[in-house]
Amino acid sequence: MSSVEAAVRIFRQLEAEDLRILAVVEIDLSRHRFVPERDIIRLSELPEREAKYRLERLTEFGLLYRWVGSYVGYTLNIAGYDCLALNALVKAGVLNSIGKPLGVGKESDVYDAITQSGERVAVKFHRLGRTSFRKTKRLRGYAADKRHVSWLYQSRLAAEREIEALRLVYPRGVSVPKPIGHNRHVVVMGMIEGDCLFRICSLPDPETILDEILENVRLAYVGAGVVHGDLSEYNVVITPSGHVLIIDWPQYVRADHPSAEALLKRDVSNMLKFFRRKYGVIRSLSNVLEQIKRPLPSGA
Ligand SMILES: Nc1ncnc2c1ncn2[C@@H]1O[C@H](COP(=O)(O)OP(=O)(O)OP(=O)(O)O)[C@@H](O)[C@H]1O
Numbered sequence: 186m187s188s189v190e191a192a193v194r195i196f197r198q199l200e201a202e203d204l205r206i207l208a209v210v211e212i213d214l215s216r217h218r219f220v221p222e223r224d225i226i227r228l229s230e231l232p233e234r235e236a237k238y239r240l241e242r243l244t245e246f247g248l249l250y251r252w253v254g255s256y257v258g259y260t261l262n263i264a265g266y267d268c269l270a271l272n273a274l275v276k277a278g279v280l281n282s283i284g285k286p287l288g289v290g291k292e293s294d295v296y297d298a299i300t301q302s303g304e305r306v307a308v309k310f311h312r313l314g315r316t317s318f319r320k321t322k323r324l325r326g327y328a329a330d331k332r333h334v335s336w337l338y339q340s341r342l343a344a345e346r347e348i349e350a351l352r353l354v355y356p357r358g359v360s361v362p363k364p365i366g367h368n369r370h371v372v373v374m375g376m377i378e379g380d381c382l383f384r385i386c387s388l389p390d391p392e393t394i395l396d397e398i399l400e401n402v403r404l405a406y407v408g409a410g411v412v413h414g415d416l417s418e419y420n421v422v423i424t425p426s427g428h429v430l431i432i433d434w435p436q437y438v439r440a441d442h443p444s445a446e447a448l449l450k451r452d453v454s455n456m457l458k459f460f461r462r463k464y465g466v467i468r469s470l471s472n473v474l475e476q477i478k479r480p481l482p483s484g485a
Pocket residue numbers: 287288289290291292293295307309362374375376377378381419420432433434
């Protein structure tokens with residue numbers, strides 16, 4: 186069972202008092218590596234016996250980690266953070282139920298789910314700071330003001346950046362999943378179907394697919410002022426009708442960011458290299474970049 190599935194199973198058993206304790210620990214984690222038990226009891230405003238019972242139960246569930254040192258303290262486990270986010274999304278009327286995994290990766294777990302209005306959506310739980318030094322290090326650029334950059338903070342930052350990017354590019358017609366909602370380290374977006382470009386053995390018309398990808402890069406850059414920043418055959422999906430979707434946006438930068446030009450060049454170069462290697466399509470990087478930067482026709 187994946188960690189999200191475990192969190193969902195436990196989430197169903199949680200009571201309001203359990204969630205209150207989790208929320209208190211979360212808030213105080215900005216000040217402590219392990220939040221003192223005494224503070225949790227006080228801040229939860231629950232009777233001491235009740236608070237202690239909840240702390241024990243949440244630790245047994247694996248939502249909290251109990252630390253015994255010079256004092257007794259607690260920290261949130263990923264499953265505890267998952268439960269806080271799920272609770273907020275259910276309360277906000279976004280999610281109704283979580284289904285099966287769609288993609289379980291190094292940096293995220295993606296699940297299918299149903300919204301309260303019955304729409305099928307994808308829910309992406311960001312998981313940073315454990316296995317991916319690369320992404321962690323790059324996101325640190327945005328976290329320079331935080332001295333203690335924890336997995337929790339990094340995962341939340343990745344989700345915030347991803348929903349921001351989707352909200353910027355989706356209305357400009359860039360082919361991406363529809364942004365639906367967000368809480369903590371979790372992004373809710375439209376469900377997409379298709380296969381990642383790297384999985385596909387042969388494309389009937391690689392030139393047209395490459396053109397469509399580049400047109401989306403251009404719409405994002407010129408139309409929305411956004412550079413993907415991590416574009417590769419792993420983050421391009423080909424739909425069953427043969428169209429392109431671009432996913433996985435937490436590393437986006439605005440077009441006026443000092444690294445924007447370099448990242449745009451790298452994104453485009455990644456795509457051109459892939460199409461050259463796999464499909465023998467040859468394009469000049471400088472020509473393509475020039476095309477991408479041309480202003481959109483007025484009214485677009
Ligand atoms: N909106 C969506 N609808 C359906 N499936 C999705 C959606 N978004 C992502 N997925 C699935 O989840 C996988 C991982 O998504 P994404 O690339 O955004 O995350 P990631 O952090 O890069 O994960 P990984 O470490 O596996 O690359 C995708 O390859 C795809 O199979």
